[in-house]
Amino acid sequence: MTITRRFLLTLSVIAAAPAFAAPPPGDPVRGQRLYQSCMGCHSLDENDVGPMHRGVVGRKAGTVSDYAYSSALKASGLTWDATTLDRWLSNPQALVPGSKMYFSIAQPQDRADLIAYLAGQKPK
Numbered sequence: 001m002t003i004t005r006r007f008l009l010t011l012s013v014i015a016a017a018p019a020f021a022a023p024p025p026g027d028p029v030r031g032q033r034l035y036q037s038c039m040g041c042h043s044l045d046e047n048d049v050g051p052m053h054r055g056v057v058g059r060k061a062g063t064v065s066d067y068a069y070s071s072a073l074k075a076s077g078l079t080w081d082a083t084t085l086d087r088w089l090s091n092p093q094a095l096v097p098g099s100k101m102y103f104s105i106a107q108p109q110d111r112a113d114l115i116a117y118l119a120g121q122k123p124k
């Protein structure tokens with residue numbers, strides 16, 4: 001009995017560990033709904049207050065032509081992938097001091113869902 005319980009406890013510790021290390025898998029359908037919170041400033045295909053987003057996953061930061069980025073983001077040297085986008089959406093100013101996006105998403109699951117949605121918006 002004790003052995004079984006100890007075994008189960010060990011198993012649950014192993015199962016819980018990756019949840020802290022890796023971001024949760026994203027749900028693009030939920031991400032599409034959450035994207036409405038970005039649409040005050042962004043759209044997929046047109047520059048607005050923020051740059052257009054289509055193709056953003058895999059793109060170098062600050063490289064949409066005809067959009068006036070902050071010099072901080074242009075000089076960041078970042079490429080947008082799941083990790084950099086997660087950090088950007090948590091706190092843009094912490095990732096790129098001097099950048100001009102003042103908006104963040106507190107919940108890791110919401111960020112993962114948004115990133116999964118954006119990853120599906122391939123360049124036309």
Ligand code: HEC
Pocket residue numbers: 035037038039040041042049050051056060061062063064068069070072073080085088089098099100101102103105114
């Ligand atoms: C209040 C306006 C505002 C909102 C809301 C907003 N952003 Fe932004 N975003 C900006 C601005 C402004 C920039 C340009 C930052 C710079 O040049 O420093 C930007 C830049 C970005 C970039 C960098 C793109 C590139 O081409 O390098 C990404 C990615 C991004 N935003 C994602 C999002 C997502 C996802 C959301 C919704 C969860 C969101 N933003 C909500 C204003 C906003």
